[in-house]
Amino acid sequence: MGTRADAVIEVDGLKFRDLNGNGTLEPYEDWRLSPAERAADLVSRMTLEEKAGMMIIGSHYPGYSAFLPEPDENTLLNPRDVWRENNPITGQPYPRPVLVTSATDKALNERFQHFFIVRDNPPARDLAHWTNAVQEAAEKTRLGVPAVFASNPRNHVALVAQFGVNESAGVFSEWPGELGLAALRDPELVEEFGRRIAREWRAAGIHKIYGYMADLPTEPRWSRFSGTFGEDVDMVSRYVEAVVRGMQGESLGAGSVATTVKHFPGGGVRTDGHDPHFSWGQSNEYPTDGALEKYHLPPFEAAVRAGVSSIMPYYARPVNTSARQLPAELQGADGQFEEVAFAYNAPVIKGLLRGRLGFDGYVNSDSGVIDAMPWGVEDLSEPERFAAAVRAGTDIFSDMADPTQLIAAVKEGHLDESALDASVTRLAAEMVELGLFENPYVDEDVAGREVGGTEVAKLGARTQRRSVTLLRSDKFLLPLDLESSPMVYVKVTGRVDPGKVEQRLAKAVGEVWPHARVTDKVEDADLAIVWARPEIRLFEDDQEGFELSLDPRAAGVDVEQIQQIERVLPTVLAVEMSNPWLLREIEPGARALVATFGVTPENLLRSLAGEDGGPAGVLPMVLPASEKAVQDAPRDAPGCELDNGYVYHDRDGVAYTLGYGRRL
Incomplete structure (x- = not known):
């Protein structure tokens, strides 16, 4: 029981909070009663204004x-x-x-x-x-x-x-x-x-x-x-x-x-x-x-x-x-x-x-x-x-x-x-069930x-690493060898603050891959790690008369820059799959391709290096073949229910369909 008003009633040797301060144990204050009984009693004591306030x-x-x-x-x-x-x-x-x-x-x-x-x-x-x-x-x-x-x-x-x-x-x-x-x-x-x-x-x-x-x-x-x-x-x-x-x-x-x-x-x-x-x-x-x-x-x-x-x-x-x-x-x-x-x-x-x-x-x-x-x-x-x-x-x-x-x-x-009574009764019953009428306070220490304690933080980080989804990998590039000492070119391109994310990714290379060095010159690098982060922003991109698109270009990704990097460097391409993006222009040139679904740069690199077994995810959606395939599809049926012509096939002919994913 928790109170800061020192308003406690003792009845039959039991203690109850005196919530209305009248010195009498009311049914809504009595933790021996059911949530429904307590809620109904509370509602019976409320004014119209109090009921309406509860409903917002x-x-x-x-x-x-x-x-x-x-x-x-x-x-x-x-x-x-x-x-x-x-x-x-x-x-x-x-x-x-x-x-x-x-x-x-x-x-x-x-x-x-x-x-x-x-x-x-x-x-x-x-x-x-x-x-x-x-x-x-x-x-x-x-x-x-x-x-x-x-x-x-x-x-x-x-x-x-x-x-x-x-x-x-x-x-x-x-x-x-x-x-x-x-x-x-x-x-x-x-x-x-x-x-x-x-x-x-x-x-x-x-x-x-x-x-x-x-x-x-x-x-x-x-x-x-x-x-x-x-x-x-x-x-x-x-x-x-x-x-x-x-x-x-x-x-x-x-x-x-x-x-x-x-x-x-x-x-x-x-x-x-x-x-x-x-x-x-x-x-x-x-x-x-x-x-x-x-x-x-x-x-x-x-x-x-x-x-x-x-x-x-x-x-x-x-x-x-x-x-x-x-x-x-x-x-x-x-x-x-x-x-x-x-x-x-x-x-x-x-x-x-x-x-x-x-x-x-x-x-x-x-x-x-x-x-x-x-x-x-x-x-x-x-x-x-x-x-x-x-x-x-x-x-x-x-x-x-x-x-x-x-x-x-x-x-x-x-x-x-x-008409308000049924609603307020349901709301009050939840409060009772959550234990808030007995103790709404928490221990700040x-x-x-x-919150964010060591054990739960470790489990969350491990789950991040495992959620990375490997779609394709040529030999000898993955898993990353963290004992090696390459020159690494890092690039993030996307809809929102790519520079901020790129700085964090470059910093993560230094922390996770101690012998590697980050360079900002493509010609000096041994490999590239590119993270494409397209995004459709609800309050910025969804505009009247504007055609939303799954083309990464339309979602802030510099496709030409990715292609240029892929032509000159062995490239690990990560794509943040906030939507099922069209990959036909950026997938073929990559040496390795992974999908990410919310992962820190540090955990992305650790996953690519094989920590916890490396990427363990599979696609939770179908990646579509083209804009036309999306436009022609019914809006009320999922991609996994559509015919094979809807699905994207990579440069090796592999279908990127629901449940597809590889292991290192």
Whole structure:
């Protein structure tokens, strides 16, 4: 039991936290009762405003955060509200300023918010110190309801961070990206990964992950391909089940991290790769009969089997130009789909997710579905949008700091207050199950030791090395001989900060290969190590009217420079496979070719030298033969289900298909 208010009640020789400070043991304070009983009692004591505040989860920052417009390094709790006048996605002005993040005191005591998204990435002890401070402030609120802290994934290598995806990488243990885990085809490893990182997260005071993605990326140009577990629906399903069990355990408890699996009912069905963060990517159109059930729902069924705590629908809206997908009982009178975003879509949430899949957790919207991406309900007012989403089955609204319009939905008569009760009960029950009503605090010294600790860091590094995937190797070049003393030419070319990554790769050569020397002159070198890092950046490259491409040129890679190096030097070419890139121009000239999926330069070199057996990965997706093959493929079926003409064959005639990979 943990308290900083010294508010403890003793009943029958047992101790309980007196959360509302009235000296009486209330049912929601009684740890002998079930989570459902405690949650129901809490909800019965809440005002409309407190219920609405519980149903929003927004980004929240320490007072010293660089994300704030006026950070103060000497301030722990944020003292100021922050407002935004323009939509961050479209740049268009809002009808009125929108609250981005609350001052901590106002969040807890005026807006009654208790769910927060953590974006900052300070040292673990500092993070724990801040989460404890927020919990102490929460303990002083009227009902003493604790705070729940959520985050995007924090445990994957991100040499260049991207806000909203991997902005918090680098402090916690570093593992390969999701595709790198998929390359190892080892669900037991993924379950162990989940267990290990859950200990880190809870040590720092974080309780909930926005992850993992259960999307099958059937459109290979999708910018979020790298966040998936690949194209094999059976393996993706096993991985999703494994990571949920790893992070949550058999059931939620004081050591669990609650998972929010996303993006229901599958976000990978993208028209020409365009994402529904944007109006031009809002439609989910299924050209293949039964694709939803065959390819996209199974990973979510696996999540439900594992007891996933919450599920996030995507921004997209289904359209009735699709082939047959829904069973007759879920189809509407005007077409099989209700053409509104999934957060507003009752047949999908209540009919498909809860009715057919049997999901009994809570539904967590994606960020900004009310004020930024309200696809299909643009003509509704914000109170009407809240009402429509709640009626459809959405329980909590992401990246929102202001419940005013949800309160207005009730006061204007669009929604009965009782409609909020089921949602708030689900949310409160999760808090109880996570043990936060008994002790929301963490030991800051333990956080400093546990997060990124030696044992878990070693396991993450080993997994990085094994995830490297060998596609081709001529004799005598690999494995690298770390006892030799060659002159090595190093080049990194790619979309974002290639110079920064190149410096780190050159430094790694000096550290890992002690007798080698790095030269910046091709003519002086004995071999080259080239790392191509193409990338489709969601908020920069996905533009209206712009054709997304898997040509490395279009994604920032200097193809001619690679070809020039390959002509004069034996070249080890590594390609960061954030998407299934077209290799026809850069593969043939390389002496050795590997795919990487999130690995540090140091671990890349160690893998190429054969440490831990060298590269052990296989392709978690098909590499396509050409741009035309991609354009002609159905957007709702994975590459591994297409005919052989879709697959790239290398200079030796080897097909780079799902599951292909070699050993040293």
